[in-house]
Amino acid sequence: MAKFNLNINGKTQEVEVDPSTPMLWVLRDHFKLLGTKYGCGIAQCGACTVHLGDDAVRSCQLPVSSVGDKDITTIEGLSEKGDHPVQQAWLEVDVPQCGYCQAGQIMTASALLEKNPNPSDEEIETAMNGNICRCGTYTRIKKAVKIAANSVNA
Amino acid sequence: MTLIKTKIGRRSFIRTSTLVSGGLVLGFNWLASCKNKTEEEILAMPKEWFELNSYLKIGDNGVVTITTPNPEFGQNIRTSMPMIVAEELDVDWKNVIVVQAPYHSEKYGMQFTGGSRGIMTRWEPLRMAGASARYVLIAAAAQAWQVPAVEITTEDGVLYHKASKNSAGYGEMASAAATIAIPEDVQLKDVKDFTIIGTSHKNVDAKDIVTGEPMFGMDYQKEGMLIAMIEHPPAFGMTLKSVDDSAAKSMPGIKDVVVIKSFKDDYEKGGFDVNAFPEIVAVVGSSTWEVLQAKKKLKVEWQPITASSEMINGFRGKQTKNIPAGLESSASHKAKMEKLGGKPGKIVRQDGNPKVAFKNATKIIERTYSAPFLAHNCMEPLNAFAHVEGDKAQIAAPVQIPSLILPTLASSLGIPAENIAMEMPRMGGGFGRKAYAHYVVEAALISKKVNAPVKLVYTREDDMTNGIYRPSYQATYRAALDENNNLTALHVKAGGIPESPLFANRFPAGALDNYIAEEWSIDSNITIGAFRAPRSNFMAGAEQSFLDEVAEASGKDPIQFRLDLLKRAKDNPVGEQNDYDAERYAGVLELLREKSDWSQTPANVHRGVSAYFCHNSYAAHVLDIRMDEEKPVVEKVVCAIDCGIVVNPDAATNMAEGAITDGIGNAFFGELTFKDGVPQKTNFHQYQMIRMSDAPKEIEVHFVENEIAPTGMGEPPFPPIFGAIANALYKATGQRHYRQPFVTEKQIVG
Numbered sequence: 083m084a085k086f087n088l089n090i091n092g093k094t095q096e097v098e099v100d101p102s103t104p105m106l107w108v109l110r111d112h113f114k115l116l117g118t119k120y121g122c123g124i125a126q127c128g129a130c131t132v133h134l135g136d137d138a139v140r141s142c143q144l145p146v147s148s149v150g151d152k153d154i155t156t157i158e159g160l161s162e163k164g165d166h167p168v169q170q171a172w173l174e175v176d177v178p179q180c181g182y183c184q185a186g187q188i189m190t191a192s193a194l195l196e197k198n199p200n201p202s203d204e205e206i207e208t209a210m211n212g213n214i215c216r217c218g219t220y221t222r223i224k225k226a227v228k229i230a231a232n233s234v235n236a
Numbered sequence: 237m238t239l240i241k242t243k244i245g246r247r248s249f250i251r252t253s254t255l256v257s258g259g260l261v262l263g264f265n266w267l268a269s270c271k272n273k274t275e276e277e278i279l280a281m282p283k284e285w286f287e288l289n290s291y292l293k294i295g296d297n298g299v300v301t302i303t304t305p306n307p308e309f310g311q312n313i314r315t316s317m318p319m320i321v322a323e324e325l326d327v328d329w330k331n332v333i334v335v336q337a338p339y340h341s342e343k344y345g346m347q348f349t350g351g352s353r354g355i356m357t358r359w360e361p362l363r364m365a366g367a368s369a370r371y372v373l374i375a376a377a378a379q380a381w382q383v384p385a386v387e388i389t390t391e392d393g394v395l396y397h398k399a400s401k402n403s404a405g406y407g408e409m410a411s412a413a414a415t416i417a418i419p420e421d422v423q424l425k426d427v428k429d430f431t432i433i434g435t436s437h438k439n440v441d442a443k444d445i446v447t448g449e450p451m452f453g454m455d456y457q458k459e460g461m462l463i464a465m466i467e468h469p470p471a472f473g474m475t476l477k478s479v480d481d482s483a484a485k486s487m488p489g490i491k492d493v494v495v496i497k498s499f500k501d502d503y504e505k506g507g508f509d510v511n512a513f514p515e516i517v518a519v520v521g522s523s524t525w526e527v528l529q530a531k532k533k534l535k536v537e538w539q540p541i542t543a544s545s546e547m548i549n550g551f552r553g554k555q556t557k558n559i560p561a562g563l564e565s566s567a568s569h570k571a572k573m574e575k576l577g578g579k580p581g582k583i584v585r586q587d588g589n590p591k592v593a594f595k596n597a598t599k600i601i602e603r604t605y606s607a608p609f610l611a612h613n614c615m616e617p618l619n620a621f622a623h624v625e626g627d628k629a630q631i632a633a634p635v636q637i638p639s640l641i642l643p644t645l646a647s648s649l650g651i652p653a654e655n656i657a658m659e660m661p662r663m664g665g666g667f668g669r670k671a672y673a674h675y676v677v678e679a680a681l682i683s684k685k686v687n688a689p690v691k692l693v694y695t696r697e698d699d700m701t702n703g704i705y706r707p708s709y710q711a712t713y714r715a716a717l718d719e720n721n722n723l724t725a726l727h728v729k730a731g732g733i734p735e736s737p738l739f740a741n742r743f744p745a746g747a748l749d750n751y752i753a754e755e756w757s758i759d760s761n762i763t764i765g766a767f768r769a770p771r772s773n774f775m776a777g778a779e780q781s782f783l784d785e786v787a788e789a790s791g792k793d794p795i796q797f798r799l800d801l802l803k804r805a806k807d808n809p810v811g812e813q814n815d816y817d818a819e820r821y822a823g824v825l826e827l828l829r830e831k832s833d834w835s836q837t838p839a840n841v842h843r844g845v846s847a848y849f850c851h852n853s854y855a856a857h858v859l860d861i862r863m864d865e866e867k868p869v870v871e872k873v874v875c876a877i878d879c880g881i882v883v884n885p886d887a888a889t890n891m892a893e894g895a896i897t898d899g900i901g902n903a904f905f906g907e908l909t910f911k912d913g914v915p916q917k918t919n920f921h922q923y924q925m926i927r928m929s930d931a932p933k934e935i936e937v938h939f940v941e942n943e944i945a946p947t948g949m950g951e952p953p954f955p956p957i958f959g960a961i962a963n964a965l966y967k968a969t970g971q972r973h974y975r976q977p978f979v980t981e982k983q984i985v986g
Contacts, residue, residue, distance in 0.1 A: 116450040124696075126920035169446040178446070179891065182664025
């Protein structure tokens with residue numbers, strides 16, 4: 083067990099856990115930030131995607147000891163009022179079905195647009211391919227990413 | 237107007253109390269959050285609520301709470317079911333708050349999500365709930381204004397009496413309305429007068445979903461709650477022998493290691509009490525990661541099961557199920573299926589004289605189709621919260637059919653069923669898997685043993701290797717053609733492990749003078765269960781691929797070939813047991829032909845068509861494939877559906893898009909194989925799921941417009957996509973595809 087001071091959603095928070103504990107479980111079990119989802123535990127499905135600095139990362143494979151003083155942003159911290167352009171686009175297109183994967187999809191999409199505000203279809207597919215949606219909302223996700231890109235660029 | 241007796245589900249209208257406490261009512265009381273409500277919205281909450289029936293509460297300010305009865309797993313019934321109530325109540329949708337019902341069969345009847353039956357079975361009761369509430373509001377206004385009730389009209393939550401120029405919001409009359417008796421019968425609106433039903437309304441949960449609000453079973457929290465994880469046998473055909481838990485118990489954060497047995501010895505199982513591994517080990521601790529680490533330290537010995545048979549009391553009455561011993565492998569499954577498929581099966585239906593027709597045929601086409609076991613792979617792994625205290629239990633779990641796990645829970649816990657309270661959190665996918673809620677029983681037994689609230693969480697690996705799969709199937713079709721290449725007889729023989737997929741009375745039965753359908757099955761200890769459109773999800777692909785091939789041999793356009801058969805089935809049907817309505821079936825094909833611009837295949841794509849009837853609805857697809865070197869790329873799918881009245885068109889479109897994408901994924905990649913009883917895939921690094929790059933670039937969904945009461949929607953668009961894919965791949969490659977999955981390692985192999 084060791085103590086860690088983590089910068090999560092703009093706040094410094096302390097946790098005492100085993101250093102190997104993945105951020106996914108630190109967020110869910112210790113901070114009750116439940117928007118970040120467990121899907122596979124091996125970085126294959128993207129349900130647990132958060133931002134580490136500006137990068138979209140799979141929190142199930144991110145040991146708490148490797149985070150250091152980097153900023154972690156979860157779906158709860160993406161925007162204050164739930165009105166990030168990507169979230170707004172998701173509402174406009176009414177993307178979700180079951181909804182379980184969508185926080186991860188949104189975190190991947192928002193990191194993509196931060197780095198590439200005007201992605202091509204192929205670039206969207208490449209960026210989003212790590213996020214599985216079992217309900218099959220991919221056509222809507224792609225549409226929403228494009229709408230968000232347009233609003234970011236507007 | 238339709239006059240409808242309220243006695244159907246009348247108990248639903250029994251009020252528990254007329255006045256209920258004020259304030260914001262939210263589904264998840266354990267994390268009641270106002271995060272997504274603005275200050276104005278919270279201030280706008282009523283001081284008092286008046287319950288008009290078990291589905292409806294109206295606040296003193298006119299805000300309406302509609303309780304939605306069935307569990308949600310992504311089909312968006314939490315929006316569409318309240319829309320039905322709101323339509324008949326005649327209320328402004330903006331003033332509606334949706335609340336999830338807990339499990340309560342007396343108030344809400346069968347709270348069942350599956351079989352595409354949600355909207356279909358709730359259509360009348362929900363309309364009645366809205367209409368009867370509107371009735372008592374009108375009656376209250378009539379009393380208050382001393383005018384005849386028939387002269388009162390309603391619109392958007394306001395009552396009007398034009399002659400006396402009286403008007404009042406529903407909230408003003410709610411208190412008086414709550415004391416007025418519910419009528420014996422009520423009038424329902426004409427379809428043409430609908431203003432909410434048939435107009436797209438956004439998902440009421442979308443804001444909570446995109447902001448990461450907790451809402452799934454996996455998110456459930458309770459003070460003092462422990463985390464539990466299981467260790468189950470590594471292979472089908474194995475069971476627990478002994479466990480050495482000393483190392484696991486000494487790990488940090490671990491409270492206990494327990495062995496649980498899911499069924500009482502004399503318990504008569506229902507059809508959904510399927511569980512390959514009724515004896516398992518559970519590790520219980522204070523956090524997920526600690527429990528995961530301790531799980532690795534368990535030393536468990538497993539032993540082979542002995543062959544057994546058990547009586548199952550399911551929907552089709554009591555049936556004996558044989559569970560063979562032994563460790564099964566896909567290679568031996570294949571050999572057994574080929575062997576049995578070559579022998580006569582059990583004849584389920586026979587029309588005319590197929591034997592003579594085949595003897596007199598000029599040409600016979602015979603093809604065999606097969607498909608593997610599939611895992612459901614819901615994005616939310618199985619989980620359940622349980623808190624057992626003495627003879628009472630509190631449950632919150634993602635479950636499709638709570639009523640069917642309740643008797644099992646009561647038996648296994650040894651407590652009365654009425655002492656079990658169940659919440660139904662949103663499911664992160666279901667697809668049939670969460671109809672088999674053994675994990676709820678497991679969570680409850682663990683909670684009882686450790687005497688604490690427990691959340692049981694399956695790892696992805698536990699979820700994928702624990703059984704309840706789509707069975708492996710095989711079907712052989714034979715067609716007899718005369719000298720003019722007319723189809724004169726059809727023979728289908730289908731079977732599977734461990735069940736037959738056959739629907740003997742579906743199209744093209746009824747369209748052919750000579751028809752024979754046979755089936756067979758092979759016992760297995762690998763557990764199976766419903767998977768989106770059970771059986772249909774295989775038969776549609778086989779049948780529609782075969783009909784495509786027969787159409788080609790007949791020299792006919794594939795859509796016209798089907799329409800000709802349907803015309804025969806409509807004008808002069810063979811047999812009296814045909815499941816489908818030939819006219820509705822033809823209707824979707826005609827709509828599809830028009831909307832897909834069927835006669836004009838776009839450049840560089842290869843088209844396949846397929847149609848199917850299941851779950852009381854009709855769906856058909858035209859699918860365009862472009863070949864990117866060796867890789868098939870689905871450019872576009874055009875879909876036509878007849879599911880009667882569409883309550884929420886954009887949500888239904890979303891579901892159809894999902895069914896199409898899901899179907900393409902499973903047709904291309906879906907497969908679970910076994911070696912010596914061990915599932916050969918344990919997680920998504922091995923089990924290939926469809927991802928964005930393989931999804932269709934474009935999907936277009938069209939609904940047949942009619943005034944037929946809603947029929948199934950979640951499942952019907954799924955089965956026919958398998959045929960559309962196979963037929964498009966044939967056009968693209970010149971090769972017919974008989975064995976799913978069709979694509980592995982990015983090569984077409986089927």
